[in-house]
Amino acid sequence: MTTADLGRGRRVGVPSTALFTDQYELTMLQAALKAGTAGRRSVFEVFTRRLPNGRRYGVVAGTGRVLDAVENFRFEPDVLAFLREKGIVDGATLDWLAGYRFSGDIWGYPEGEVYFPGSPILRVEGSFAECVLLETVILSILNHDSAIAAAASRMSSAAGDRPLIEMGARRTHELAAVAASRAAYIGGFASTSDLAAGFRYDIPTVGTSAHAFTLLHDSERDAFRAQVDSLGGGTTLLVDTYDVAEAVRTAVEIAGPELGAVRIDSGDLLLVAHRVRQQLDELGATGTKITVTSDLDEYAIASLAAAPVDSYGVGTQLVTGSGHPTASMVYKLVARAESADPGAPLVPVAKKSTGGKTSVGGRKWAARRLDAYGVAEAEVVGTGEVPEELAGQQLLVPLVEGGEVLVREPLDVVRDRHAAARASLPLSATQLSRGEPVLPTEYAPGPSGS
Secondary structure (H helix, E strand, C coil), X not given: CEEEECCCCCEEEECCCCCCCCHHHHHHHHHHHHHCCCCCEEEEEEEECCCCCCCCCEECCCHHHHHHHHHCCCCXXXXXXXXXXXXXXXXXXXXXXXXXXXXXXXXXXXXXXXXXXXXXXXXXXXXXXXXXXXXXXXXXXXXXXHHXXXXXXXXXXXXXXXXXXXXXXXXXXXXXXXXXXXXXXXXXXXXXXXXXXXXXXXXXXXXXXXXXXXXXXXXXXXXXXXXXXXHCCCCXXXXXCCCHHHHHHHHHHHHCCCCCEEEECCCCHHHHHHHHHHHHXXXXXXXXXXXXXXXXXXXXXXXXXXXXXXXXXXXXXXXXXHHCCCCCEXXXXXXXXXXXXXXXXXXXXXXXXXXXXXXXXXXXXXXXXXXXXXXXXXXXXXXXXXXXHHHHHECCEEEEECCEECCCCCHHHHHHHXXXXXXXXXXXXXXXXXXXXXXXXXXXXXXXXX
């Protein structure tokens, strides 16, 4: 077991990620080793052919987790024993796997950046053998985290200056919940209810009580008194267990006008929020905030823009990508050498098929062209030399060199990067109505370089 610096949080033990893969990656390796092609220098790229239906932009998230996964991709003795016992690969391949360490280079869009169809989000270079094994774990992380971050970005855009709380842990796998919280923070959420995410990534955590706490006590008044006595008058009281108006009155009586907040989790949120705000003001609790929850998504959040709401709690719709739980990214070989000779030039390769599953060959660069006002107007992707006028707008940055991770960024840096990237897009990017990607992807002609 090794350790990895997870974002800006604590160093947490991370086991081997070598079996986060599909069997065919190992059988391809075995065949390539036997054929003498495993050592050919290769370039794989991660991209998506299309954005989810109606989405205007994608969000790169999970890059930091990918770097941890690559660093911890080790075939430890128990893993090798499993592969041997099941007869998945032969002895020669097991011997090769025993010494596996990724020694190549990885370039990618900085985490938090936006992307579009065809954007080379991640570029992995090295021998075919060492690169092909990483396909599944890379896609598993990027597809999940980018989908969550995109949903979070839309929600945070709809919320404006009002903070969002991630509270979806109970609606997904326990480990996916931690990753989802991280992705949500990148997309603009302010805090999480999940303590594992707070521990690993130093994301601010929040939480007070559920309906069960009110139902435990003989009366709502007793429950509120117990919570205030324990957590102080600045706590948030849940006011929709029985009668909302009566609960608000009781909450202010017990906590005083300095009551921190009330939470509404059911009913017509727009109507109830207005009534609660009026009641709080009449009771002198003018500084008491209103938090709403109840299966919110970006559309529900937008519909509450005119309501006197101070923050939102989002769960199910966030951790399921608000209807799009994957970013549909793929990992494709785009160039390879003609031999295992380190000096052999790269040859572009591409899949040609019907049904929209074609790819574009060659090792690619990407740049974002800006208009005269500094607003992005096109995603330009090409091979070979980068045009001089786009040299300052290149998107890919080095992440791994010679197998060594170069970049580990605090999540706040990534979060700020996303906010800036989204702000640089045309205003229509944040519209919730369905539409095409807000930027077209243009392919610049040119030969692939080695």
